[in-house]
Amino acid sequence: MAASKLTFNFLLLSFLASLLIPEISLCDHSRQPKRHVAMFLFGDSIFDAGNNNYINNISVFYRANYWPYGETFFHFPTGRFTNGRLIVDFIATKIGLPFVPPYLQPGINFTNGVNFASAGAGVFPLANPEVISLRMQLSNFKNVAISMEEQIGDKEAKKLRSQAVYATCVGANDYTYFVDNYPNATQLEQDEFVNNMVGNLTDFVKELYNLGARKFAILNVGPRGCQPAARQSEDLRGDECDEVSLEMIKKHNSAASKAIKELESKLSGFKYSIADFYTILLDMIKHPKDYGFKESRYSCCGHGMYNAAHCGIEPYTLCKNPREYLFFDGWHPTEPGYRILADLFWNGKPSIAAPYNFRQLFDLESTPIILSEEYEVPHYE
Numbered sequence: 001m002a003a004s005k006l007t008f009n010f011l012l013l014s015f016l017a018s019l020l021i022p023e024i025s026l027c028d029h030s031r032q033p034k035r036h037v038a039m040f041l042f043g044d045s046i047f048d049a050g051n052n053n054y055i056n057n058i059s060v061f062y063r064a065n066y067w068p069y070g071e072t073f074f075h076f077p078t079g080r081f082t083n084g085r086l087i088v089d090f091i092a093t094k095i096g097l098p099f100v101p102p103y104l105q106p107g108i109n110f111t112n113g114v115n116f117a118s119a120g121a122g123v124f125p126l127a128n129p130e131v132i133s134l135r136m137q138l139s140n141f142k143n144v145a146i147s148m149e150e151q152i153g154d155k156e157a158k159k160l161r162s163q164a165v166y167a168t169c170v171g172a173n174d175y176t177y178f179v180d181n182y183p184n185a186t187q188l189e190q191d192e193f194v195n196n197m198v199g200n201l202t203d204f205v206k207e208l209y210n211l212g213a214r215k216f217a218i219l220n221v222g223p224r225g226c227q228p229a230a231r232q233s234e235d236l237r238g239d240e241c242d243e244v245s246l247e248m249i250k251k252h253n254s255a256a257s258k259a260i261k262e263l264e265s266k267l268s269g270f271k272y273s274i275a276d277f278y279t280i281l282l283d284m285i286k287h288p289k290d291y292g293f294k295e296s297r298y299s300c301c302g303h304g305m306y307n308a309a310h311c312g313i314e315p316y317t318l319c320k321n322p323r324e325y326l327f328f329d330g331w332h333p334t335e336p337g338y339r340i341l342a343d344l345f346w347n348g349k350p351s352i353a354a355p356y357n358f359r360q361l362f363d364l365e366s367t368p369i370i371l372s373e374e375y376e377v378p379h380y381e
């Protein structure tokens with residue numbers, strides 16, 4: 001690593017440390033947990049590391065397997081919707097794992113976990129029917145659980161599953177679907193949608209628990225209404241954001257936090273960390289310079305008013321220095337943006353990730369589990 005980059009990272013981290021984190025330690029960044037911990041990943045494009053590359057006949061907009069995605073770190077497009085690594089890649093490195101492989105990639109080994117996330121996915125399949133919905137991701141996990149038992153035996157498979165961390169980032173696509181399709185929804189209809197979202201998300205977490213999951217790392221829903229693609233498609237100027245979706249997402253995040261907390265008292269051995277993706281990303285959008293960025297309104301790659309549409313599809317423009325931008329395309333942070341988010345979720349104080357930060361969650365001993373009866377994944381339509 002070049003000296004100038006080290007200095008910059010050091011300054012940035014020191015700055016963030018003074019601003020947000022009471023007890024950050026730079027040495028922590030190369031530390032590894034006491035034991036092997038696998039990661040199972042669920043959700044949308046924030047986590048997808050290439051699953052959609054393997055879905056036949058899918059629209060080009062759900063894939064990022066073309067230039068200039070991946071240009072900075074991998075130097076080829078992997079299917080990640082950014083120029084380099086994702087939050088989950090940085091977390092994998094922190095715990096000493098290789099990047100967690102996409103479920104659909106041929107020949108993968110589940111020992112370090114599996115990435116089930118699919119760009120465009122929502123809690124409800126309606127959000128984007130072509131991609132792998134959260135429910136389908138759950139049945140794919142069930143398939144992996146079965147092959148684990150075949151390959152390493154029941155006991156080892158249960159141990160691996162109970163010690164693993166289950167990370168989820170989902171919901172933004174559902175709210176995009178809702179605001180696009182129900183522009184005139186009443187308050188009551190909005191609240192009903194939020195309640196169904198939170199109810200179905202909580203059911204998903206419970207079903208994972210019933211399959212042996214114990215430790216959950218959950219990103220709440222980001223501020224989609226302030227992201228360049230939403231502002232561009234709704235023709236918003238100045239500081240305007242799509243307030244309807246922001247209000248719905250705020251309600252969602254607060255109800256989801258409550259529902260997950262309640263699970264803790266009902267489900268024995270259930271442990272979780274909720275990372276406040278919404279608040280941090282919104283703060284980064286509003287105060288880019290505080291995080292080392294010059295630009296948070298315009299994306300690095302795309303076209304249109306905020307350069308926020310269709311990165312990689314002609315006609316588009318690509319910025320010279322993605323390092324200066326918070327967003328790579330209209331919806332997704334650049335690698336430096338993801339790195340800061342990963343560092344904050346990993347080491348942040350309770351206002352950022354609670355009741356544990358991700359580092360503490362990974363370090364928790366998980367209580368041994370007894371699965372008294374074989375749990376069946378419900379059949380979805």
Ligand SMILES: *[C@@H]1O[C@H](CO)[C@@H](O)[C@H](O)[C@H]1NC(C)=O
Nearest residue numbers: 055056057058059060129130
């Ligand atoms: C591929 O998608 C197009 C457009 O959605 C559809 O008309 C066509 O039938 C699909 N082909 C296959 C093989 O599924």
Ligand SMILES: *[C@@H]1O[C@H](CO)[C@@H](O)[C@H](O)[C@H]1NC(C)=O
Nearest residue numbers: 107108109110111112151152
């Ligand atoms: C998966 O990886 C682990 C650790 O590297 C190894 O011990 C195991 O044999 C691998 N399993 C398969 C099926 O390749």
Ligand SMILES: *[C@@H]1O[C@H](CO)[C@@H](O)[C@H](O)[C@H]1NC(C)=O
Nearest residue numbers: 179180181182183184185186
């Ligand atoms: C929403 O309301 C506006 C203005 O009242 C109307 O023009 C529009 O057609 C409505 N949209 C839908 C999808 O009902």
Ligand SMILES: *[C@@H]1O[C@H](CO)[C@@H](O)[C@H](O)[C@H]1NC(C)=O
Nearest residue numbers: 124195196197198199200203
């Ligand atoms: C899940 O969403 C559906 C609507 O799609 C709703 O009918 C159902 O009640 C929701 N489940 C929960 C537990 O909220």
